[in-house]
Amino acid sequence: MSDASGANPLRDPADRRLPRIAGPSGLVIFGVTGDLSRKKLMPAVYDLANRGLLPPGFSLIGFARREWEHEDFAHEVYEAVKQHSRTPFREEVWQQLVQGCRFVQGTFDDDDAFETLKQTISELDKAQGTGGNFAFYLSVPPKFFPKVVQQLKKHGLADQKEGSWRRAVIEKPFGHNLQSAQELNRIVHDVFPTNEVFRIDHYLGKETVQNILALRFANTMFEPLWNRSYVDHVQITMAEDIGIGGRAGYYDGIGAARDVIQNHLLQLLALTAMEEPASFEADALVAEKTKVLGAVKIPKDLGKETVRGQYAAGWQGGEQAVGYLEEDGIDPKSKTDTYAAVKLRIDNRRWAGVPFYLRTGKRLGRRVTEIAVVFQRAPHSPFDHTATEELGQNALVIRVQPDEGVTVRFGSKVPGTSLEVRDVSMDFAYGESFTESSPEAYERLILDVLLGDANLFPRLEEVEQSWRILDPIEEYWDKHGKPAQYQAGTWGPTEADEMLARDGRSWRRP
Numbered sequence: 001m002s003d004a005s006g007a008n009p010l011r012d013p014a015d016r017r018l019p020r021i022a023g024p025s026g027l028v029i030f031g032v033t034g035d036l037s038r039k040k041l042m043p044a045v046y047d048l049a050n051r052g053l054l055p056p057g058f059s060l061i062g063f064a065r066r067e068w069e070h071e072d073f074a075h076e077v078y079e080a081v082k083q084h085s086r087t088p089f090r091e092e093v094w095q096q097l098v099q100g101c102r103f104v105q106g107t108f109d110d111d112d113a114f115e116t117l118k119q120t121i122s123e124l125d126k127a128q129g130t131g132g133n134f135a136f137y138l139s140v141p142p143k144f145f146p147k148v149v150q151q152l153k154k155h156g157l158a159d160q161k162e163g164s165w166r167r168a169v170i171e172k173p174f175g176h177n178l179q180s181a182q183e184l185n186r187i188v189h190d191v192f193p194t195n196e197v198f199r200i201d202h203y204l205g206k207e208t209v210q211n212i213l214a215l216r217f218a219n220t221m222f223e224p225l226w227n228r229s230y231v232d233h234v235q236i237t238m239a240e241d242i243g244i245g246g247r248a249g250y251y252d253g254i255g256a257a258r259d260v261i262q263n264h265l266l267q268l269l270a271l272t273a274m275e276e277p278a279s280f281e282a283d284a285l286v287a288e289k290t291k292v293l294g295a296v297k298i299p300k301d302l303g304k305e306t307v308r309g310q311y312a313a314g315w316q317g318g319e320q321a322v323g324y325l326e327e328d329g330i331d332p333k334s335k336t337d338t339y340a341a342v343k344l345r346i347d348n349r350r351w352a353g354v355p356f357y358l359r360t361g362k363r364l365g366r367r368v369t370e371i372a373v374v375f376q377r378a379p380h381s382p383f384d385h386t387a388t389e390e391l392g393q394n395a396l397v398i399r400v401q402p403d404e405g406v407t408v409r410f411g412s413k414v415p416g417t418s419l420e421v422r423d424v425s426m427d428f429a430y431g432e433s434f435t436e437s438s439p440e441a442y443e444r445l446i447l448d449v450l451l452g453d454a455n456l457f458p459r460l461e462e463v464e465q466s467w468r469i470l471d472p473i474e475e476y477w478d479k480h481g482k483p484a485q486y487q488a489g490t491w492g493p494t495e496a497d498e499m500l501a502r503d504g505r506s507w508r509r510p
């Protein structure tokens with residue numbers, strides 16, 4: 001088969017339909033005994049192997065404090081895969097993967113352990129043909145990020161040799177304010193070149209999030225409405241129904257705004273609001289996201305345009321839930337926010353005057369992440385007012401999770417009435433339209449790291465912009481009062497409802 005130019009279109013290396021397969025490489029996971037590694041990273045590695053996207057000699061090295069032999073580690077990987085992988089277990093895939101599994105025991109300040117790691121990598125290069133190409137995944141508490149990268153430098157593990165690569169993958173949060181993010185960046189870039197640093201925001205690995213680009217830029221019917229002339233406001237929600245679980249040490253002092261708004265929600269805002277990028281290459285995408293984040297205005301009246309909350313005891317899913325201050329490991333005087341809502345404006349021609357309301361929280365009514373673009377009412381209604389009493393505003397809702405898909409809400413005539421109009425929904429559901437289930441975000445992101453594809457990883461410019469927006473809000477909260485209380489299982493503090501009510505609007509109850 002050939003096209004007019006004589007080239008075989010099936011062989012076009014830029015064809016984005018073709019599977020992308022990683023070249024010879026390995027992955028080192030620091031903090032491999034942790035929650036993230038067990039539930040997400042190790043299963044994602046197996047799923048990639050199962051889909052045939054890893055090279056035959058792919059190697060996985062775990063680094064942690066436990067006194068494990070290689071076999072104990074392999075057993076842990078096996079258990080994690082059995083419990084959490086997305087694709088079915090296949091013995092032949094596992095047998096190939098386990099050939100490259102190794103464990104290095106040590107703490108982050110243990111020089112001998114890093115020397116052992118170096119030796120293990122050289123052995124794998126010979127035995128498995130990994131070609132010196134290794135990514136170091138820092139799945140460790142953020143306070144250890146600097147130490148681990150410095151150790152990698154000290155032991156020559158980050159040296160970029162001719163014909164091979166070394167990469168760093170850094171989990172969130174990237175700093176806890178602008179200053180610490182810049183300082184962390186300085187340390188990381190002292191060791192790894194810019195294009196070999198991959199900052200994780202796993203939301204960008206989700207199919208539904210990447211679909212924002214397809215929805216906006218592959219269609220003609222949405223973009224003409226995507227501006228201040230038609231959009232009334234935008235609501236971006238990430239609600240969790242769980243509490244902090246066993247993560248008190250991580251969460252207390254960080255809170256909902258730093259944990260979720262700074263990264264996931266501002267990334268969703270950027271993808272929703274940005275202009276069309278010149279291409280989907282990393283540089284072009286980053287330029288547009290950074291530009292729109294740079295146009296976000298910090299609320300003028302932080303007391304009225306931001307709300308923070310903390311969950312109190314309540315009922316959730318038929319079970320009694322304790323309040324945040326009674327959770328194990330939480331300081332009973334903690335002022336950490338478990339709920340945060342902010343009203344942001346984007347100071348540009350497309351969005352002037354359109355508020356973007358962002359909210360996130362734990363122990364809310366339901367687990368849901370969505371972006372709702374809510375449209376203005378029709379400028380004139382020829383209907384009798386009783387006919388449209390039940391008619392809301394048109395909305396386009398991108399359902400990020402769960403029930404991934406898109407909903408369009410609009411008015412329709414109620415059958416049998418003379419002319420009553422009510423809201424109805426038109427739904428696209430991934431599960432119904434596509435036979436293949438969506439890969440987990442971490443599958444996509446780990447594969448992209450191995451391929452050196454940086455499109456779905458926030459760059460420092462974006463991280464800096466996010467902290468520029470959040471820092472004044474956090475500083476204001478530090479100085480003023482305490483978080484408002486809300487009962488577990490509800491939709492957050494009444495102050496958040498009041499914030500929207502002042503604008504004549506209300507939060508969606510997804």
Ligand SMILES: NC(=O)c1ccc[n+]([C@@H]2O[C@H](COP(=O)([O-])OP(=O)(O)OC[C@H]3O[C@@H](n4cnc5c(N)ncnc54)[C@H](OP(=O)(O)O)[C@@H]3O)[C@@H](O)[C@H]2O)c1
Binds near residue numbers: 031037
């Ligand atoms: N869990 C999630 O869903 C999630 C989501 C998004 C981002 N993250 C980020 O991912 C990273 C890991 O999170 P996690 O939930 O997996 O954390 P975790 O369960 O607390 O695990 C931390 C890991 O670090 C190791 N570690 C801690 N101190 C160490 C030291 N001094 N020397 C050597 N190893 C040490 C622990 O090993 P031991 O077993 O020896 O203690 C463990 O393997 C964090 O940056 C977090 O912010 C996590």
